[in-house]
Amino acid sequence: MYKRIKNLDIGQISRSGQCFRLNPAGGGEGGEASAGEYRLLAADRALYLRQNGEEIWFSCEEEEWESYWRAYFDWDTDYGAFQAAVDPEDAYMTAACRAGSGIRILRQPLWETIVSFIISQQNNIPRIKGCIEAVCGRFGEEKTDCRGQAYRTFPNAHRLAALSLEDLAPCRLGYRARYILSTARMAAEGEIDLDAVSRLSYGEAKAELMRLTGVGNKVADCICLFALHHIEAFPVDTHIAAMLREHYPQGFPFARYEGFAGVLQQYGFYYESVVL
DNA sequence: TGACAGGTACATG
DNA sequence: CATGTACCTGTC
Numbered sequence: 001m002y003k004r005i006k007n008l009d010i011g012q013i014s015r016s017g018q019c020f021r022l023n024p025a026g027g028g029e030g031g032e033a034s035a036g037e038y039r040l041l042a043a044d045r046a047l048y049l050r051q052n053g054e055e056i057w058f059s060c061e062e063e064e065w066e067s068y069w070r071a072y073f074d075w076d077t078d079y080g081a082f083q084a085a086v087d088p089e090d091a092y093m094t095a096a097c098r099a100g101s102g103i104r105i106l107r108q109p110l111w112e113t114i115v116s117f118i119i120s121q122q123n124n125i126p127r128i129k130g131c132i133e134a135v136c137g138r139f140g141e142e143k144t145d146c147r148g149q150a151y152r153t154f155p156n157a158h159r160l161a162a163l164s165l166e167d168l169a170p171c172r173l174g175y176r177a178r179y180i181l182s183t184a185r186m187a188a189e190g191e192i193d194l195d196a197v198s199r200l201s202y203g204e205a206k207a208e209l210m211r212l213t214g215v216g217n218k219v220a221d222c223i224c225l226f227a228l229h230h231i232e233a234f235p236v237d238t239h240i241a242a243m244l245r246e247h248y249p250q251g252f253p254f255a256r257y258e259g260f261a262g263v264l265q266q267y268g269f270y271y272e273s274v275v276l
Numbered sequence: 277t278g279a280c281a282g283g284t285a286c287a288t289g
Numbered sequence: 290c291a292t293g294t295a296c297c298t299g300t301c
Contacts, residue, residue: 017282117282124281127299174297179284216284237282269282 001065002057007079009102010038010051016103016270018226020116020129021136021154039145041136042072043109044153046145059146074104074229082263087256092247093264096271103266105231110194111187112154113227118179118214120222134171139163161188179214186212202230221262231262239272240265 014022021041025048040047047069048059058065070076083097119131132154139159140152161184168177186192197208205228209220221235234254236244244252254261 118284120281121283122281122296123283123298124300127281130299172298175284175295176297214284218283222282235282238280239282273282 001060001062002055003065003075004054005056005075006054007083007101008056008073008104010049010056012100012102012270013104013106014038015274016100016266017125017273018222018266019106019108020125020132023129039151041151041154043112044141044143046143046149046151048145048147072107074107077104079104079263082260083267085257085260086264087253090253092243093267096264096267096275099275100267100270103270105229105263105266106226107229108227109154110198110223110227111157113223114183114187114194114209114212114215115154115160115180117219117222117226118183118212119173119176121176121214121216121219123176131171131173131176135160135168135173138167138171157184157187157194160184176214182213183215198228202228202232205230206233225262225265231260232258234261234265237269239269243268243272 010022013019014024019040019042022038025037025039036050036052038049040049045068050057058069060069079101083101086093086097088094115135116128116132119135120128123131136152136154139155141155142150142152145151160180163181163184165177165181168181171177173180187194192208192211197205200208202224206220206224209215209223210217215223218235218237221233224230224233225235234240234252252261257264
């Protein structure tokens with residue numbers, strides 16, 4: 001099925017570092033690469049996408065698109081309005097918005113986002129993707145997508161909680177493996193209620209998430225932004241720290257962007273780490 | 277070779 | 290509470 005939209009670029013989103021299982025389709029063994037086609041995996045779902053300008057093709061039926069993917073892509077939000085809010089005298093953010101005008105803040109599955117961003121710490125994106133693929137490949141459930149291609153779901157907390165460090169060793173997670181086991185056990189044993197967390201305000205959700213082993217200030221902000229859609233969350237990593245240091249020595253104008261600073265964070269991150 | 281990659285836990289003062 | 294340091298792993 002086809003849909004039209006502005007300010008959504010699958011390629012930009014795939015490179016934006018907010019999701020790690022959105023990649024060019026084909027490319028690998030068996031399936032021939034269809035130009036410009038991507039496959040997105042989220043929790044236990046698979047979706048193929050193709051884009052031609054403002055027209056995007058999705059492999060799913062209307063019902064699944066309405067009930068899941070529409071919200072996932074934050075379809076009904078006008079990202080042009082966020083970009084228009086940027087101070088025209090702010091040359092840096094103006095350029096960042098232009099370069100990443102197709103980036104959106106996704107609504108990703110909470111558990112997958114927690115584990116993915118624990119893995120992300122002190123790590124680079126290609127290796128993060130490899131680690132996640134290894135975790136899913138070994139411990140996810142095998143399913144078949146609409147084309148008959150096999151894929152693996154993201155293993156749930158109970159599945160990961162049952163593992164040992166030895167089980168995880170082949171995934172090459174390094175010191176993050178014990179963080180993930182501890183966090184999975186907290187979730188599986190009900191020491192934290194993730195359904196409840198998803199209903200909390202930004203500040204409350206962040207505080208709850210930081211109780212998890214391996215989830216500090218920055219990772220909690222990433223989870224709030226990329227899973228819970230608290231777009232006021234503003235994760236500060238090495239790239240954003242560099243941006244703030246070099247382009248906002250008097251401080252970032254949070255007041256001007258109150259309530260959606262996280263969107264600008266993504267434009268900044270993409271510009272700083274992917275474009276430049 | 278050593279620094280670096282979307283930081284955090286833990287130990288000190 | 291603020292600062293310092295070790296930490297898995299792969300790549301340049």
